[in-house]
Amino acid sequence: MTKSPLAIAWLGTGLMGAPMAVRLLEHQYQVRVWNRTLAKAQPLERKGARLSSGPKEALADANILVTMLSDFPATKAVLSELDFTGKTLIQMATIAPEESRSLAQMIREKGGDYLEAPLLGSIPEAKSGNLIIMIAGKREVFNKMRPVLEILGSELHYVGEIGQAAALKLALNQLIASLTVAFATSLAFVETHDIAADDFMKVLRKSALYAPTFDKKLPRMQSHDYTNPNFPTEHLLKDIRLFLQSANELDSTALEAVAKLYQKSATDHQFEDYSRVFEAVNLKDGK
Known part of the structure; x- marks a missing residue:
């Protein structure tokens, strides 16, 4: 299946994840969404997102995966099943520094790139694209992902090595x-x-x-x-x-x-x- 450079897989459509995904839809990104509780993802379908039956389907024709899942165990469980060859993970949930470093190693071993990008702000900022986003990882990966992150946040702060933004x-x-x-x-x-x-x-x-x-x-x-x-x-x-x-x-x-x-x-x-x-x-x- 041909991958679109504008296709993004989005896992986690809770209080913050849903309005953030909508921001990408409003900027003409093709967003494939998945949430463990399907009802939380269904409203996004009406806004143009494509519902996926699972994380693998969401990532199948996307180059970028964004996770906004509840915690580290949930995130690790989902990511361990995926192939990241030639793809980039932007992990935006709040997890511990050592947990983020563990995920980064796993993604590298699966052939992908990893950015941690936790955020500061609430639902109004998520809806308006005015989140403050802290980024850690390879600077060249950050530069490549900057257009996506700039839709979500009005202030991007590159911190340094994996674990430091967390x-x-x-x-x-x-x-x-x-x-x-x-x-x-x-x-x-x-x-x-x-x-x-x-x-x-x-x-x-x-x-x-x-x-x-x-x-x-x-x-x-x-x-x-x-x-x-x-x-x-x-x-x-x-x-x-x-x-x-x-x-x-x-x-x-x-x-x-x-x-x-x-x-x-x-x-x-x-x-x-x-x-x-x-x-x-x-x-x-x-x-």
Whole structure:
């Protein structure tokens, strides 16, 4: 079967994967999609994607494979069945540095090229092509894949060797976890002292302590509504565990405490937004 230079196989059409694949469709790429849960991939067919019965079919006439699967075990299981001769894998899910190096070796042994390209951003950025993408691997492979990545992200940062972009991504997600707990704790504290959240935020916004994520999560914490998440708690918990797994040379006591709060928050609510950690912090109104 003739391979089209515009054909891309896309594995993983979840919260982030689906809108990212749509971006490629909007730019005239032929996208062959596969997802373990077929229902999550079917809406893409209406937008012009071709549904594949499995990863092998998706990759059959494509030169590029993009993976946005749930974790390393799922990614490795799928990739181990594929032939990568003359093809390139762009692995965009959040995995540990050592896991990414393992995948890179496997792809090389299968005759292909490998880029790790984890991203920072949420569903709105995925839809608009404004993700921040961190890339590691051979620079010549990055240069070849740049046109695809530029459709997905407005900021591309080439980091260096395989594993380094994965490490950078975990460092940033650790900040997401820790900042949100810190903000939730301060918000709960001022509320217990009958200080209006508006007064708290007016001071905070004018200070060097402010981060835009605080205003993004404030409405959820005030309404106690964590449904329809951009980033579910279970995903952030997975990333915290990956950070801890890769941080053998650090004192991770503080992050371990943060992880316990997210674990508490996730009990029976793992699919809700990670800002639900406010309920774990707030013993007065915690749910």
